Amino acid sequence: MSPLVSSCISKFEAILGKEAVSTKESIRAQYSKDEAASFRPHLPSVVLLPTSVEQISAVVRVCNEQKIPIVPFGTGTGLEGGSVSLMDGVCISALNIEGGICELNEADFDVAVRPSVTRKQLNDHIRNTGLFFPVDPGADASLCGMCATSASGTNAVRYGTMKENVRNLEVVLADGSVLHTRGKGTRTRKSAAGYNLTELFIGSEGTLGIITKAVLRLHPRPQAQAVALCHFPTVADAVNSVVETLQMAVPVARIEFLDDVQVAACNVYSKLSLAEQPTIALEFHGQNENEVAEQAKFVEVCTNNRGSAFEWAVELEEMEKLWAARHNAYYAALAMRTGAVGFTTDVCVPISKLAETIVQTKEDLENLSLKGAIVGHVGDGNFHVILPVFEENCEEMKIVRAFSDRLVRRALSANGTCTGEHGIGVGKIPYLVEEFGPIGVQIMKNIKRALDPNGIMNPGKVFV
């Protein structure tokens, strides 16, 4: 441990109590990594487990005075190393802040949550209200962490990403002060007052402050829903069907693509027997069965694009089984190679460029003899290639990184972005400059410096 951090341990203990300050190696290891195994963690010097916003504020103040780096940590479900430690410093988990789900306003469709609350916990809690929180990145992540990462997922095509579903944030800033991004208590559907600070913190990946409360927008739970699968002879047919469906303004709730490799992997992993072809999974939400039928009717565009007859699931159990398989796509892809870890890409392009981008990406995989599964939130133009890799194999990793690099450049040249939903973290830092240009990144750095002049908040993430 660096002498600087060491000299502050007694201060942390005075603020939090001895039990909430841990220098044990096993605990530090637990708080050092996220889902993406490919970021070699540096253990944080100490892990702090505060139970109140006041405590977080007090320890952050100590760190700011001493210029000690802070890594905020949530459920550790990120995929780009946003919460790994890169240097000696303090890891702060906000998951023990008391409060959980607070301030549920059913009539206004909003709820406030503390960092301990995950999306599944929230949806279980409000199950009987007729409301739900739609953003679903797959992992059962902390909702405050989802704000920090700008998460989205399968439902975003209809309900938007975190950015569209947060009304207010409470944030502990680098100097320990507590900011309410829209003022304390404000939770209107819209406002034109002052700068949009809420959106500034969404996707800031812990570099501007620690999110300690989020006021979320809820949606009416659909009274009727149905899931359909459709298989296609080619990737282009499948993707073109998605594009045409969106153009017909069908408000599909989910529209997910799985390539032949991914379907085969899911068949093995989730014991299914789907046709191993490019496949689209659609979910329709409505307030009654007529409405769902009305939407589903429009999807004859799939047949026009040589799609198979729809395989329908209307029973809840059957639908949940299919989406569980989709959510496990990552693990299914890893299971294609025993003992492998995951390397995941995350580009997003305008939907008109989606078919050619995926086709070129598959060609590249084939040319390189790489085994990769493609799965994506194609209604948003966002798709992932999941590559099961052996990190020790330097030659293979070189090929994988070159493949990923070409994929990002392909997306950028198609008016796309290097990350649709995983964030920049550590892994995408070089691409941020390519995507935004030097002026854009400079403005981000100027904002960072204005809010965190000592650079203590999650240093080495997003940009360097």
Next chain:
Amino acid sequence: MSPLVSSCISKFEAILGKEAVSTKESIRAQYSKDEAASFRPHLPSVVLLPTSVEQISAVVRVCNEQKIPIVPFGTGTGLEGGSVSLMDGVCISALNIEGGICELNEADFDVAVRPSVTRKQLNDHIRNTGLFFPVDPGADASLCGMCATSASGTNAVRYGTMKENVRNLEVVLADGSVLHTRGKGTRTRKSAAGYNLTELFIGSEGTLGIITKAVLRLHPRPQAQAVALCHFPTVADAVNSVVETLQMAVPVARIEFLDDVQVAACNVYSKLSLAEQPTIALEFHGQNENEVAEQAKFVEVCTNNRGSAFEWAVELEEMEKLWAARHNAYYAALAMRTGAVGFTTDVCVPISKLAETIVQTKEDLENLSLKGAIVGHVGDGNFHVILPVFEENCEEMKIVRAFSDRLVRRALSANGTCTGEHGIGVGKIPYLVEEFGPIGVQIMKNIKRALDPNGIMNPGKVFV
């Protein structure tokens, strides 16, 4: 003219040509005021009419070197004095930048526009594409100006405000550099790359830079639509119907409230014969008539809340006549007092607090014997009181300001905001601190300083 500005005139002329640099009093007067007559303008020292982004960049650089204040000017349709001049300085209109509507991507539902393009011009231009831009603040404003003001209006309940409908912005910053808020060319539906700079500029009211291009999100034009009017015995009945309709997840496209005073004013001004009661106007959008009928069916909640039978308009002409009357509500309210000018409020509250907030506001009007019409985008909890006033009457203005002050405090104590869509401008500056608290405003000021260290961009607006 201040010697400082005077010394730069030749530089401006060298950059723009003599015709684009105007010191004529009539021109300066034209660029000195917005729709709200109650802000006594100070004429800008000079009006600049650049025709390219490069020219804007060059003149801004001169101003930055000399620390000359800049007021960006659009169509002048704002209501809070955001584009009035407060001191000697330069007014820059970006309306002459060449380009107009550029880069229409029908398949991706997006289009790029220069500041000269108004929302009606855009919608006329894309009429045959099957797409439309939904944000409709009433006035035929510049779309880039609508970004700067964070405009919304009648359609926001279904389609969102500007914040939800902009994919990228080109901005000339205070040092003359040109920022693309999401990188040059990026126009995906979503991204998790870096800070959300686009949202930072939306609603920044010219204080962080001059918006010179906006990439907007378009929506499929509804194939079927219908408008219905419903009258209620009380304000509470009308508003409760709105709340219950939203809770049933009916995706109404517009849900507007007019009080008895406003309906009476519209009857006179727009030659209608509507029942002079609290009234709701609803618009339904669907891809076919079944879908519209399905939505409309749900609105039996109005009958349960003692609403009248629906008066339907399905013919385009009839619908347009009704919405024209709604859009002219402001002028109709002014016409209640010959020669009066308008004083408009703009609070927004959570919908559960809407009925009591409006009822208390009407009581306050009655107690003060003030004539004010209430009209609002009640699906978003946002309503306006339009007061026709004589500004010379100091005693009356004192009462009006005290009324407005109480209304803002009432909204803030109901978890609301002082401005739903008009912005802070000059008129709402004191309330920004009340709403956000000192830390929130300080963070905004820190960001402002980081982007505009010399404080030249629209000084005296949003905060001081």
